[in-house]
Amino acid sequence: SHERRFYLSSLAGRPEQILAAVRQHWEVENKLHWMLDVVFGEDDHRYAKDHGPENLAVLRHMALNLLNREPSKGGMKRKRKRAALSDEFRSTLLMLLLQP
Secondary structure, eight states: OOOOOOOOOOOOSOHHHHHHHHHHHHHHIIIIIHHHHHHHOGGGOOOOSTTHHHHHHHHHHHHHHHHHHOOSSSOHHHHHHHHHHOHHHHHHHHHGGGOO
16 A cells, blocks of 8 residues: 655655654654653543643653663563552662663
8 A cells, every 4th residue: 555644744855855854753752752652641630720631741751761760670560560569669760760
C-alpha cells in the first residue's frame, strides 16, 4: 500500500529538513507523551482547578525522569509500583536528585 501525508507548516527549507523536523516531533510524542499516558495514565487524570494540572504534570515528568535514570532492569510500570511499595527503592530514586 502507499500512504500520503500532508503537513501545514511555516518552515522554510528543503524537503529533507522538513521531514527531519516532523520525525523529531513525532519522536518526542512517541517517547515522552506515550510513556506518560501508559505509565502514569495522564490522559485519565481530571484535575482542572487552579494550578493542579500544571503542578501534577511537573511531578509526573520528574518521576518519569528519575525512573529513567534508575539503572535496574524492568519496565516503567514495574519500577513505579516498586517505588510505591518500597521505601528503600524510593530512597534510591530520590538520591538520584543529588547526582549531577
